[in-house]
Amino acid sequence: MTVHHLLEENSIANKFVAQLRDSNIQKDRLRFRKNIERIGEILGYELSKSLVYNPKNVKTPLGEAKLDLPRDEIVVCSILRAGLPLHNGLLNYFDDAENSFISAYRHHPNNDEEFQILVEYLASPSLEGKILLLADPMLATGSSFVNVLGALEPMGKPKEIHLVSVIGASEGIEYVDREFPDNSHLWIATIDEKLNDKGYIVPGLGDAGDLCFGPKLQH
Template sequence: MQVQEILRTNSIANKFISQLRDVNIQKDRMRFRRNIERLGEIMSYELSKELNYQDNKVQTPLGESTISNPTNEVVICSILRAGLPLHQGILNYFDDAENSFISAYRHHPNNDEKFEILVEYLASPSLEGKTLILADPMLATGRSFCNVLKALETMGKPAKIHLVSVIGSLEGIEYLKKEFPENSKLWIATIDKELDSNGYIVPGLGDAGDLCYGGKMQH
């Protein structure tokens, strides 16, 4: 699996990541969601450079223009619920894509630090021969992405898989490299070095789902 880290080159994406991490700006949920959406747009632009293109003729009021347009059949799959604003950012650029939604959450059966990733809901079109974009803003252990990929196997085999994330850990990325096909690619804004004992990214930004949509009751 290839990895493309956006913040290796300075750009306006730095500002959006800075605001996402800032504990004071985080209190503005609308801005938090919008910054994730913006990063989804930035990474979609970069990702679009690797699609297949075909020349098309366009009639203008004054003549004819030839321009290459993407030919890939794209399916965007976001992991609920934190993936929704990232999904929207990607959809803003791939506006004719099909859409898939799946739930994946941490379940602590013994109410301690140990957890398992449960997938309980899936709505998806066929993925056979298509370009699959998996979206989840936080890549901690990597297990959510892997469990989602396994759950999607019944929907067909995509021709290419792209993963889009905002912040990830080195440990989680190394795990994905072992589990995902070699020709898949991860597009990520920035990478942090550590996970804490609870499997959260450090320094990270906290719980992206809660910061987007408010706290949740545990069950």
């Protein structure tokens, strides 16, 4: 898997990531969602450089212009619910893409720190021969991406898989690298070194889903 680390070079994305991490600024849910969306746009732009393009003639009022346009069909799949703002950012650039939605959440069967990732909902078009963009802002243990990949298998084999995330932990990235096809790509804004004993990214930013949409009831 090829890892594309956005913050290896300085850009305006630094500001958006800083605001996402800031415990005072992130209380503003609208700004939090917007910053994830804007990072999705930046990652989508960078990702677009890796796609295959074909030449096409476009008629203008004064003649024809030759442009190279993306060749392959794209499906954007977000992991509910935290993936929705990131999904919107990608759609702002890949506006003619098809859409897929899947749920993945941490289930604590014994009401302790041990958890498993459960996938309970999937709505998706065929993925056969298409470019799949899997969007989830937090790549902690990597289990969500891996379980979602398994759940999507009946939808067909994508031509390429691009994971899109905002913050990841090195440990989770290593796990995803082992489980995904070799020609997969990870587009990520920033990478933190470790997980805590609860499987959350440190320093991270907290629970992205709760910060986007409010606390959820536990069951």
